[in-house]
Amino acid sequence: MARIDLQSTALLPPTRKALKGDVRYVVHEGGTRSSKTWSILQALMLEALQQEVEIDVARRHLRTLKATAMEDWEEILKGAGLYSEKKHDKTDHIYEVGQGRVRFMAADQGQKLRGAKRDVLYINEANELSPDSWRELRRRTRGTIVLDYNPSMASAHWVNDVLKTGRVRRIKSTYKLNPYLTDAQVKDIESDVPVYREADGTTVTDWDLTYDGDGELIKGDPVEWAVYGLGKRAISPNLIYNKRCEKPWPEAKAECYGLDFGYSAPMALVRVQFQDAEGEDTNAHVDELVYERGLTTGDLIERMGEIDVSKSTPIYCDHAEPDRIEELERAGYDAKKAKKSVTAGIDKVKEHRLAFTPSSVNLQAEASRYRRKPDSDKPVKQDDHGMDAMRYAIFTHATRPTRRVSTASY
Secondary structure, three states, X not given: OOOOOOOOOOOHHHHHHHHHOOOOEEEEEEOOOOOHHHHHHHHHHHHHHHOOOEEEEEEOOHHHHHHHHHHXXXXXXXHOOOOOHHHEEOOOOEEEEOOEEEEEEEOOOHHHHHHOOEOEEEEOOHHHOOHHHHHHHHHOEOOOEEXXXXXXXXXXXXXXXXXXXXXXXXXXXXXXXXXXXXXXXXXXXXXXXXXXXOOOOOEEEOOOOOOOOOOEEEEOOHHHHHHHHOOOOOOOOOEOOOOEEEOOOOOOOOOEEEEEOOOOOOEEEEEEEEEEOOOOOEEEEEEEEEEEOOOOHHHHHHHHHHOOOOOOOOXXXXXXXXXXXXXXXXOOOOEEEOXXXXXXXXXXXXXXXXXXXXXXXXXXXXXXXXXXXXOOOOEOOOOOHHHHHHHHHHHHHHXXXXXXXXXXXX
């Protein structure tokens, strides 16, 4: 193989060594911008150049895979002078490199998962995958499986079971291992470093999360800094919705919808179905229908027609937008003001086991980070548009005097 000059970081050598070792799993756990993805892709490229091998690169959804790992992959190939239009199947996202074949695929494509087989598997942002998708991918991989993620998952996540197996090479990293970050990127990452103000007015910057004083947090976020800055496990003690899972939408119509209006912020529309399963908590199935910026109410009404939102099912809306609610009513929808109380609404939602559909990507992402302010019952107002829409639906509908709950078994 001819010499190739690569713009690499300190993560490339241990990744290559792990791929050649006697391990089943190579697990990259670290903070943001630590070069995990870039280094893994470089190592896979070198494997394909050296031997006949079938490699699959997967992420939960194709659109995010294209914007991240696939974009990096093409940049790496072009930088090494190895990219060829003739060897790139743009329909099935397959690249021929040296003696190898590298395919990019979405983990939510169930039929393809059941049929696909490979020698090496790389799952980008593994903490996004459902247990079912993980099982399908793992069973059809003959050799090494590489995982990467920011350590923000719950303790019950399937990744933790992988870490308990015997044949694992675990590689930890932070942004400090990436010498190619700009000053602006470093500054953005470090903006989460917690800063406390003591009673005497002095401040303490808690770079290594060892502060044990009683000062007031005036800047940064200890959980965000732990996960994305230091690459450490951190589950916020203030996380609001702990009882949640992923399930397909049940074979039933929506009992209600929830709508949080937006324009510069996302317009969020969800549907909800209440079903109790024997031996389980009350389930609220939640499905993300619309989550998009730049939509007017007229755009939303058009979209609702396209996705067949029922005009006879109640839509509980942000009470602060009476004009937009009236616009929905004039279009024939049963739009209503949602109940106002945030605290009582959250408490009512918490009575349910939230079952998000696999396609509810934004809802699941919001729920994993939706937390209360320290020493407060109020949630942090950030990236919560889907959570608001869900609360409007569940709280308002579940507290109606005539609410009916259907039953079903799984």
